Amino acid sequence: xxxxxxxxxxxxxxxxxxxxxxxxxxxxxxxxxxxxxxxxxxxxxxxxxxxxxxxxxxxxxxxxxxxxxxxxxxxxxxxxxxxxxxxxxxxxxxxxx
Amino acid sequence: xxxxxxxxxxxxxxxxxxxxxxxxxxxxxxxxxxxxxxxxxxxxxxxxxxxxxxxxxxxxxxxxxxxxxxxxxxxxxxxxxxxxxxxxxxxxxxxxxxxxxxxxxxxxxxxxxxxxxxxxxxxxxxxxxxxxxxxxxxxxxxxxxxxxxxxxxxxxxxxxxxxxxxxxxxxxxxxxxxxxxxxx
Amino acid sequence: xxxxxxxxxxxxxxxxxxxxxxxxxxxxxxxxxxxxxxxxxxxxxxxxxxxxxxxxxxxxxxxxxxxxxxxxxxxxxxxxxxx
Numbered sequence: 001x002x003x004x005x006x007x008x009x010x011x012x013x014x015x016x017x018x019x020x021x022x023x024x025x026x027x028x029x030x031x032x033x034x035x036x037x038x039x040x041x042x043x044x045x046x047x048x049x050x051x052x053x054x055x056x057x058x059x060x061x062x063x064x065x066x067x068x069x070x071x072x073x074x075x076x077x078x079x080x081x082x083x084x085x086x087x088x089x090x091x092x093x094x095x096x097x
Numbered sequence: 098x099x100x101x102x103x104x105x106x107x108x109x110x111x112x113x114x115x116x117x118x119x120x121x122x123x124x125x126x127x128x129x130x131x132x133x134x135x136x137x138x139x140x141x142x143x144x145x146x147x148x149x150x151x152x153x154x155x156x157x158x159x160x161x162x163x164x165x166x167x168x169x170x171x172x173x174x175x176x177x178x179x180x181x182x183x184x185x186x187x188x189x190x191x192x193x194x195x196x197x198x199x200x201x202x203x204x205x206x207x208x209x210x211x212x213x214x215x216x217x218x219x220x221x222x223x224x225x226x227x228x229x230x231x232x233x234x235x236x237x238x239x240x241x242x243x244x245x246x247x248x249x250x251x252x253x254x255x256x257x258x259x260x261x262x263x264x265x266x267x268x269x270x271x272x273x274x275x276x277x278x279x280x281x
Numbered sequence: 282x283x284x285x286x287x288x289x290x291x292x293x294x295x296x297x298x299x300x301x302x303x304x305x306x307x308x309x310x311x312x313x314x315x316x317x318x319x320x321x322x323x324x325x326x327x328x329x330x331x332x333x334x335x336x337x338x339x340x341x342x343x344x345x346x347x348x349x350x351x352x353x354x355x356x357x358x359x360x361x362x363x364x
Contacts, residue, residue: 048322068344
């Protein structure tokens with residue numbers, strides 16, 4: 001039973017990440033790509049890691065995975081912010097009409 | 098799934114060797130070290146993988162960047178008009194020709210070319226930023242602004258004369274320093 | 282689970298293609314970030330499949346180190362070559 005539930009949740013997460021990949025190739029403006037890469041992918045990782053935690057139950061393994069989830073949750077938007085800020089400051093000020 | 102990762106390794110190493118810009122090569126090497134540490138993991142060697150991740154993707158990147166600091170950077174501002182469709186994909190043929198020949202010149206002189214597309218006014222770029230060349234496009238010709246003490250200018254003129262003919266003619270304008278700015 | 286591992290490997294290959302063709306430098310940095318985070322999830326899935334909990338230490342090391350590397354490169358570009 002627990003395997004089935006975790007499998008469904010992991011599949012939902014994989015489909016989120018796949019939507020992010022489609023978005024990377026779909027847009028041809030840098031800022032839209034950065035938006036897609038930061039938001040959709042973070043949601044996908046949270047869902048996949050939740051599925052892994054449900055599959056393993058309450059154990060030492062789950063605690064470590066939870067720490068990694070916390071770190072990823074903080075770091076992933078921070079990196080995207082830093083890259084976009086670097087692009088904006090060094091003069092990539094193109095906007096599409 | 099091992100074969101796919103090994104294929105990725107080959108493509109990335111060839112790209113890191115063949116690219117012209119050195120900063121792109123640093124990024125390709127970062128991806129390469131991440132992928133090769135995943136291959137170590139698949140071969141049941143997690144300790145080697147940790148060492149590769151620490152050394153390859155962090156310390157080597159920082160060392161390469163510190164070494165790149167010794168490399169001179171040639172900053173080129175490209176001023177765009179407001180009405181143009183502004184994305185890199187839509188640049189027309191004659192623009193790309195000039196930019197490509199400038200990049201070739203920088204590679205020959207052992208400089209790192211940094212091209213910035215900007216919408217600011219010409220005076221703003223002159224006063225606020227450090228520049229080597231400013232390129233502006235008019236109806237019939239392209240004008241290249243440069244400071245009159247720029248010691249690369251003679252070599253650049255000589256190089257552009259020997260290139261095959263451009264679709265739009267270019268004109269080099271030498272800027273004089275305004276005295277009021279020096280006082281500030 | 283095996284399906285998830287295969288799908289993530291194919292997705293990370295696609296992001297590596299974005300790194301190769303990206304028109305600007307920042308596109309390549311974005312692709313590097315995507316590959317790193319996909320690799321972290323991939324290591325977690327492999328550790329779950331093999332029931333080896335020491336592989337998770339590698340995922341922690343990856344997450345912390347990729348942060349330092351990418352932030353260093355982006356600050357380097359932002360200050361135009363001076364630290």
